[in-house]
Amino acid sequence: xxxxxxxxxxxxxxxxxxxxxxxxxxxxxxxxxxxxxxxxxxxxxxxxxxxxxxxxxxxxxxxxxxxxxxxxxxxxxxxxxxxxxxxxxxxxxxxxxxxxxxxxxxxxxxxxxxxxxxxxxxxxxxxxxxxxxxxxxxxxxxxxxxxxxxxxxxxxxxxxxxxxxxxxxxxxxxxxxxxxxxxxxxxxxxxxxxxxxxxxxxxxxxxxxxxxxxxxxxxxxxxxxxxxxxxxxxxxxxxxxxxxxxxxxxxxx
Amino acid sequence: xxxxxxxxxxxxxxxxxxxxxxxxxxxxxxxxxxxxxxxxxxxxxxxxxxxxxxxxxxxxxxxxxxxxxxxxxxxxxxxxxxxxxxxxxxxxxxxxxxxxxxxxxxxxxxxxxxxxxxxxxxxxxxxxxxxxxxxxxxxxxxxxxxxxxxxxxxxxxxxxxxxxxxxxxxxxxxxxxxxxxxxxxxxxxxxxxxxxxxxxxxxxxxxxxxxxxxxxxxxxxxxxxxxxxxxxxxxxxxxxxxxxxxxxxxxxxxxxxxxxxxxxxxxxxxxxxxxxxxxxxxxxxxxxxxxxxxxxxxxxxxxxxxxxxxxxxxxxxxxxxxxxxxxxxxxxxxxxxxxxxxxxxxxxxxxxxxxxxxxxxxxxxxxxxxxxxxxxxxxxxxxxxxxxxxxxxxxxxxxxxxxxxxxxxxxxxxxxxxxxxxxxxxxxxxxxxxxxxxxxxxxxxxxxxxxxxxxxxxxxxxxxxxxxxxxxxxxxxxxxxxxxxxx
Numbered sequence: 025x026x027x028x029x030x031x032x033x034x035x036x037x038x039x040x041x042x043x044x045x046x047x048x049x050x051x052x053x054x055x056x057x058x059x060x061x062x063x064x065x066x067x068x069x070x071x072x073x074x075x076x077x078x079x080x081x082x083x084x085x086x087x088x089x090x091x092x093x094x095x096x097x098x099x100x101x102x103x104x105x106x107x108x109x110x111x112x113x114x115x116x117x118x119x120x121x122x123x124x125x126x127x128x129x130x131x132x133x134x135x136x137x138x139x140x141x142x143x144x145x146x147x148x149x150x151x152x153x154x155x156x157x158x159x160x161x162x163x164x165x166x167x168x169x170x171x172x173x174x175x176x177x178x179x180x181x182x183x184x185x186x187x188x189x190x191x192x193x194x195x196x197x198x199x200x201x202x203x204x205x206x207x208x209x210x211x212x213x214x215x216x217x218x219x220x221x222x223x224x225x226x227x228x229x230x231x232x233x234x235x236x237x238x239x240x241x242x243x244x245x246x247x248x249x250x251x252x253x254x255x256x257x258x259x260x261x262x263x264x265x266x267x268x269x270x271x272x273x274x275x276x277x
Numbered sequence: 278x279x280x281x282x283x284x285x286x287x288x289x290x291x292x293x294x295x296x297x298x299x300x301x302x303x304x305x306x307x308x309x310x311x312x313x314x315x316x317x318x319x320x321x322x323x324x325x326x327x328x329x330x331x332x333x334x335x336x337x338x339x340x341x342x343x344x345x346x347x348x349x350x351x352x353x354x355x356x357x358x359x360x361x362x363x364x365x366x367x368x369x370x371x372x373x374x375x376x377x378x379x380x381x382x383x384x385x386x387x388x389x390x391x392x393x394x395x396x397x398x399x400x401x402x403x404x405x406x407x408x409x410x411x412x413x414x415x416x417x418x419x420x421x422x423x424x425x426x427x428x429x430x431x432x433x434x435x436x437x438x439x440x441x442x443x444x445x446x447x448x449x450x451x452x453x454x455x456x457x458x459x460x461x462x463x464x465x466x467x468x469x470x471x472x473x474x475x476x477x478x479x480x481x482x483x484x485x486x487x488x489x490x491x492x493x494x495x496x497x498x499x500x501x502x503x504x505x506x507x508x509x510x511x512x513x514x515x516x517x518x519x520x521x522x523x524x525x526x527x528x529x530x531x532x533x534x535x536x537x538x539x540x541x542x543x544x545x546x547x548x549x550x551x552x553x554x555x556x557x558x559x560x561x562x563x564x565x566x567x568x569x570x571x572x573x574x575x576x577x578x579x580x581x582x583x584x585x586x587x588x589x590x591x592x593x594x595x596x597x598x599x600x601x602x603x604x605x606x607x608x609x610x611x612x613x614x615x616x617x618x619x620x621x622x623x624x625x626x627x628x629x630x631x632x633x634x635x636x637x638x639x640x641x642x643x644x645x646x647x648x649x650x651x652x653x654x655x656x657x658x659x660x661x662x663x664x665x666x667x668x669x670x671x672x673x674x675x676x677x678x679x680x681x682x683x684x685x686x687x688x689x690x691x692x693x694x695x696x697x698x699x700x701x702x703x704x705x706x707x708x709x710x711x712x713x714x715x716x717x718x719x720x721x722x723x724x725x726x727x728x729x730x731x732x733x734x735x736x737x738x739x740x741x742x743x744x745x746x747x748x749x750x751x752x753x754x755x756x757x758x759x760x761x762x763x764x
Contacts, residue, residue, distance in 0.1 A: 072719050075711070096718035105719075112716040116734030125730060126720035133721070165734065186720065 025050050025190055025221045026071075026091070031082035032246075033070045039080070040066040042246035048190070051218040055232055055257060056225045058243035059265045064225045065109060067243070068194040071223075072106040073099050087189065100126075101133035103189030107179040107196050114166040119178065120148065122166045123185050130186065151184040155211040173204035180211040191215070192223045197231040209234030229261035242268050307365035313337060316469050319365050323438050323472075326445060336458035336468030343462045350625035351654040351686055354530075354567065354594055362501045362532060364470040423487065432516075433478040434489050437505050440476035447478055451509055455538040455573045455602070463534040463569045467503045471536065474504035479514035479545075488744055490519040493535075501532040508538070510545035512578065517548040519747055530558075530593060535570045543578025543605065548586070550743050552751050555591035557758075560649075562621030565593025572599035576608030576634075584611040585628065586742040588751040590758040593622060598656065600629035603637035603668075610639040613739040615751075617732075617758050618651030618683070627657035627688075632668035632698070641672040644736045647683035648759055654686040661698035668698045676706040677735055679728075679759065729756030 026048045033041040040063045048054050058064050070077045071084065073096035084091040091099060114122065128138045139147075148162055155177040167175050176196055183191050193212070197205055212222065212235050224235055232240070232254065240256040241248045244265065249272040250256070260268070307318055316337050320330040345357065427434050433444060440448050458468035475491040493504060510516055533555060539547050549572075558565025568591075574583035585599040601610030612628035630639035639659065647653040653676070661668045676685035687704055709731060717727035733740065733752050740748050 074715055095723075096715065097721050097723045100719050100721040108716065108719075112710070112712045114713055114716070114731055114734055116737035117730055122717075122720070122730065125726065126717075126722055129723065129726065130721040182720065 025052070025087065026223075027085045029083045029085075031067075031070070031084065032080045033066060034078050034080055035066065035076055040246055041070065043082070044243075044247055046223075046241065046248060048221045048223060050189075050221055051216075052239065053216065053222040053224060053235065053237045055235075055237035055240045055254075056223060056243055056248075057227070057229075057240060057257065057260060059269075060227075062243045063246045064227075064243055065194055066246075068106055068109075068192050068223075068225055071099075071104065071192060072096060097129070098133070100186075100188075101130045105183050105186055105188035105191045107176075107183060107191065107193045109194040109196075109198060111167045111170075111175040111179055113168045113170075115168050117166050119162050119164060119166050123148070123182060126182075126186060147185060151181060154184050154214050155180045156207050157181050172199040173201065176200055176204065176208055177211070180208055180215075184211065184215055187220075189219065190221045190223070192225065194225050195227060196224075197226055197228060205231065206234060229257045232257045244269060244272055247272075307363050309363050310360040311337075311362070311364060311470065315364055319470055319472065322365065323441070325438075325441055328445075328449065329441055332453070332458075333469050336465050337470075339458055340462070340465035340469055343465060346462050350596055350656065351652060351688070352594055352596065352623050352625050354623075357530075357532060357567070359466075364501060364503070365472055427485075427487075430483050430486070431480040432483060432485055433476065435476055437471070437474040437476050437507065440507070444476070444478070447509065448476070448507070451507055451538065451540055452505075453538075455540060455575045456536050456571050460571060464536055464571045467505060467534050467536045467571070470501075471503045471505040474506045474535070475520075476507050477516065477518065478509045479511060479516045481511045482513040483511075484514070485516040488517050488519055490521070492521050501534065503533075504535045506535070506537040508547055508549070509540045510542060510547045510581075512542045513544040514542070515546045515548075517744060518550070519744060520549070520551045521554070521747075521750075530565060530567055531556075532567045533569070533592075535572075537570070537572040537599075539572075539574030539583055541574065541576045541578065541581035541583050541605075541608075544580045545578060546582040546584075547574065548584045549574070549599075550586040550747055552588045552743075552747055552754065553591050553595070554754055556593075557591050557620070557622050558593040560620045562593070565622075566591065568592035568595045568597065570595075570597040572597060573602070573629075574600070574610075575602040576605045576610065576637075578608075579605040579634070580607045581605050582609040582611075584609075584613070584742070586611075586613040586739065587615070587626075588736075588739070588743070588754065589614070589616040589624060589626060590754050592624075595622075595624040595626055597626050598628055600631070600658075601639065602631045602633065603639065603665075604633045605637075606634040607636045608634055609637070612639075612641045612643070612657075613742045614643045615646070615736045615739045615755070616644070616653055616655075617646045617755060618648070618653045619758055620649040620651060622649075622651045624652070625654040625656055627655045629658040630660070630670055632659075632661045632665040632670070635664075635666040635668075637665060637668045639668075639670045641670070641674070642738055643672075643674045644739055645674070645676045645685055646679070646732060646735070646755075646759070647676070647685050648679035650682045652684040652686070654688060656688040656690075658690040658692070659700055659702075660692040661695050661700070663694040665695050666697050668695065670698075670700045672700070672702045674702075674704045675735070676704075677732070678706065678708045725756070728759055732756070732759060 028044055028046040031041050031044040056064055079092055124144055152162055157177055196208060237254050240252055240254060242250040250268050307315055316333050320333055456464050458465045477489055479485050508518055541547050555566035555568055576583055583601045589595055603610050610630050616624045616626050618624050628641055641657060643655045645653040645655055655674045659670045674687050678685055685706060689702055691700055693700060713731055714724055714727045732755050740751055743751055
C-alpha cells in the first residue's frame with residue numbers, strides 16, 4: 025500500500041522527520057504513537073502534501089506511484105485520506121455540496137462521469153449511519169458551528185463517503201469524550217477491509233482499545249524507534265516513553 | 278450543481294473573459310463628440326416628441342454647468358475625454374418585433390453566444406418557467422420577447438424608445454421622478470444622450486407571471502452606452518426584473534453611464550437583480566468599461582418593497598449605489614451585493630437607504646471580494662429622517678481578501694434624526710485561508726475549484742436572493758473572475 029523510505033522533512037528550515045521508514049500493507053492498521061513533538065502530525069501532513077513541509081530526502085511509494093511527486097489533490101484522488109486533527113470550517117458551503125464536489129473530482133480523475141444525484145443521496149444516507157451523524161449535520165455548512173465531537177465524526181463520515189485506500193487519522197481521538205470516541209472508532213472499524221489500510225496517529229492508548237492495530241510504532245525524534253504488536257501500546261501506557269528514548273539513545277550511540 | 282462543475286473548469290482553461298467577442302454587425306454611428314446637435318441627432322433618430330427633446334436639452338445644458346466629479350469615491354482613473362466618444366450606435370438593420378427573419382443574422386449569432394437564443398425563447402411561449410427578454414445592443418433595443426403574452430395582463434415591457442412613443446403619459450409621469458437630471462454628473466449626461474433601455478409597467482394588482490430580463494451589450498468600438506430603465510409597480514403589483522450585461526475585449530476604456538429608476542406604489546413590490554459582467558480590462562489594467570451608474574428606487578406607497586440584488590464581477594471601474602427611498606409607511610428596502618474585483622479592477626459600490634416613512638425597514642448585506650491588485654470599497658448611507666418613527670436598519674458588510682496586494686475598504690455613513698430609529702451595523706474582514714484550500718485539496722478538489730467553492734459559500738446569503746437561472750450563472754462567474762488569484 026505505502027512504503028516510506030528514509031524520509032526527511034523540515035518545517036521552516038527545522039528538520040522534524042529524520043530518516044523515517046514505514047511499510048503498510050493492504051488491510052493493515054498501523055498505530056503511530058510517540059511523545060509530543062516527535063513528528064507524528066508532521067508525518068501526516070507530509071503524506072497529505074501540506075505546502076509548509078519540505079521533504080529533503082527519501083521516497084514514498086503509494087500503490088506503486090511516487091507519492092511525493094503528486095499534488096495534494098492527486099494524492100487524495102489516488103485514495104489517500106487524512107482525517108484532520110483540526111477540521112477546517114468552510115462557511116456557507118454545505119457538507120453535501122462539499123462532498124459531492126469532492127466525489128465528482130475524484131471520479132473525474134478516474135475518468136468517470138459525475139455521480140447521479142439519487143445515488144449520491146443514497147450513499148449519504150447509508151454512510152451517515154456509520155458515525156451516527158444527524159441528517160441535519162450533513163446539510164449544514166462544512167464544520168461550521170460543529171462541536172469538537174461533531175467535527176471528528178464528520179471527518180469519519182467524509183472518509184466513509186470517499187472510500188479511500190489509505191486513511192490517516194491524525195489524533196482523531198483528541199478532544200473526544202468516551203461516547204464520541206466509541207462512535208468514531210466504530211465508524212472506523214466498519215470501514216476496515218482487506219483492501220483498505222489505516223495509519224492511526226495517536227497520543228493515547230485508549231483509542232487503540234477500540235481500533236485494534238496490527239502493528240504499533242513509536243516515533244521519537246523524527247524516526248520510528250520501536251515497533252511491536254498491539255501489546256506495545258499497553259506497555260507504553262504503563263511505562264511512558266522514557267525507556268524507549270533511553271533504548272534509542274543506546275542504539276544511536 | 279454537479280453538472281455545472283465541468284463547464285466551470287473548461288472556462289477556466291479556455292479564456293479569461295468569454296464574452297470578449299466582437300460581432301460583425303453593420304452599425305450606424307453618431308459623429309464623435311457631444312454638443313446640442315448631437316442631442317438633437319439622437320432625438321431625431323428616435324423620432325421623439327418635442328417634450329422628450331426638451332428634456333434632453335435641459336439635461337444637456339445643466340450637464341455643461343457641472344464639473345466631472347473626481348476623488349470623492351475611492352477610485353483612480355484618468356480624466357475622461359467626453360468629446361472622443363460616439364453617443365449613438367445602432368445596428369443598421371432595424372429589427373421589428375414579431376419577425377425574427379428581419380433581424381441581422383449576425384445579431385442572432387451574438388445572442389446565441391451570450392446564451393440567449395431568441396428563437397428558442399419564442400418557441401418556449403406557452404411553456405412554464407419563461408423569461409421575457411429585452412436585448413439592447415449598443416444603443417438600441419433590438420428585440421423584446423413575450424410582449425404579446427404580457428400584454429394580456431396589461432403588463433407593458435418594451436424598449437424605452439417604444440415607451441416614449443406608445444406610453445408617453447407614463448414616461449412623462451415617472452421619468453426623472455426618482456433620479457432627476459440634476460442628481461449628478463452622469464445622471465445629467467445620461468438624461469441628455471440616453472439611447473435606449475427597458476421600460477416596464479405592472480398595472481394594479483397584477484403579479485407578473487414571469488421574470489422580465491434585459492441583456493445589455495456594448496459591441497461597437499469608441500461608443501458609450503447610456504441606457505435608461507424605468508420600472509413601475511402600481512398598487513399591489515409585483516415584478517422580478519433581471520439585468521445582464523457584457524462587452525467585447527478592447528484596449529480602450531468605454532463609458533457606460535446608465536440610469537435606473539424604480540417606483541413601487543402602495544403594496545407594490547419590485548425585485549431587481551443584476552449580474553454585471555462588463556469587460557474588466559486585462560491583467561495590466563488596459564481597457565475595460567467605466568461603469569458609472571445611478572440606480573434608485575422609491576417606495577412611494579405604504580407597505581411597498583424594493584429589493585436590489587447585484588453581483589458585480591466586471592468593469593474596470595464600478596461606481597454605483599443602488600438606493601431606496603422609503604417614503605411610504607411600513608415600506609421595505611433591501612440591498613444584497615457581491616462585488617468582486619481582481620487584477621487592476623476598482624469598485625466603489627454600496628447603497629443608500631433613506632428612511633422617511635414610519636416603521637420603514639431596510640437590510641443591507643454586502644460581500645466584497647478583492648484579489649490581485651484590485652481595490653474594493655463599500656460605501657453606504659443609512660439616513661433616518663425626523664419623523665420616520667421606528668425605522669430600522671440592519672447592515673452587514675463583509676470583506677474577503679485574496680493575496681496581500683489588494684485593498685478592501687468600508688465607508689459606512691449613518692445619519693439618525695429620529696430617536697426611535699434603530700440601526701445595526703456589522704462588519705468583518707477576512708482572508709481566504711490556506712487551511713481551507715488545503716482541506717479541499719485533501720478531499721480531491723483542486724485549488725481553483727476550492728476557491729470557487731469557498732467564495733460561493735461566502736456569498737451564499739446574496740446568491741440565494743437571485744432567481745435560479747441567474748444564481749447558476751453568477752456562481753460560475755465568481756469562479757471565473759477569480760481565476761489565477763491564488764498561488
